[in-house]
Amino acid sequence: MSDPSSNIIEDPFSHLHLHSFSPLTALQGRSKCSQCNASRKFFCYTCFTPVKELEGKLPEIELPVQIDIIKHPLELDGKSTAIHALVLAPKQVNLFTYPCIPEYEDSSKVLLVYPSENSRTLQKVLDDALKRNKDAKSKLEENGDSSNTPPAKRMRTESNVSLPFERVIFIDSTWSQSKKIFYDERLKDLPCVILPEKKTYFWRTQDKDDYYLATIEAIYYFLVELHTLSSDTPYRGHLDNLMYFFVYMYQMVKKNKTEYVKIKKKQKGKGKTKPAD
DSSP states (O other): OOOTTTTOSOOTTTTSOOOOSHHHHTOOSOEEOTTTOOEEBSEETTTTEEOGGGTTTSOOOOOSSEEEEEEOTTSOGGGOTHHHHHHHSTTTEEEEETTOOOOOSOGGGEEEEOOOTTOEEHHHHHHHHHHHHHHHHHHHHHHOOOTTSOHHHHHHHHSOOSOSOSEEEEEESOHHHHHHHHTOGGGTTSOEEEOOOOOOOOSSOOSSOTTOOOHHHHHHHHHHHHHHHHOSSOOOSTTGGGGHHHHHHHHHHHHHHHHHHHHHHHHHHHHHOOOOO
8 A cells, every 4th residue: 555645735734743654554454452352443442552563653642731531422432533642642641431521629720622701722821820820929029938838839839830730621522512511510610721723634524614623633733832832942743643643544535535536537538438430
């Protein structure tokens, strides 16, 4: 099988620093999951593990925060891009199927990515946290560096904490289904953040405009923006492999569509040919 990126005229992902697709292109047909024995392609969407032939051959990404994905029960596992994150960043991504939602003891340390009326931009979230940190530092300076203040507390207050949250929640569902999860009582006190508009390249449309992102796209764009806003070092693509499966599948879909159109044109052309007298 040739590399699916070949013969693609438009590639919106050409700027990404991605692991080689050769392990995927070399895999012929489907394989059995080493845990549940089910027939799978590339990875098991039930066990969240790569098939045996791909073990040790896929990129593994380290994320700056923990990710919780709450999936609607009607969202099909085999079609969910959320599974990509679980396979590629297994140590820091968890998935819960609604109505199962974990308890968040300190809601101030959690962000919910959702476009609500009260949603803030990530820039605003970080700016507000920095202001609180500066105000706390000023209050300490006004009161003097009292020996009653534990050194660890002084250190946390005086240092510029890069991230005011430890966990980020994403809802994995169609837009209409997501509202039921968003309005759940267990999530009502969580601060919400909204993503800047990004065009989706997901091949399964929802009859919406081009800015309703697939779950893995939303996770990726959030984390890239987080790095850009909170780090002194420029972004150099260390999170790009979150899009590894997505880009490969996108290119395969595009390639198959292109070949299908060519075949239909040939068939149409033959149909117009008049028989010789």
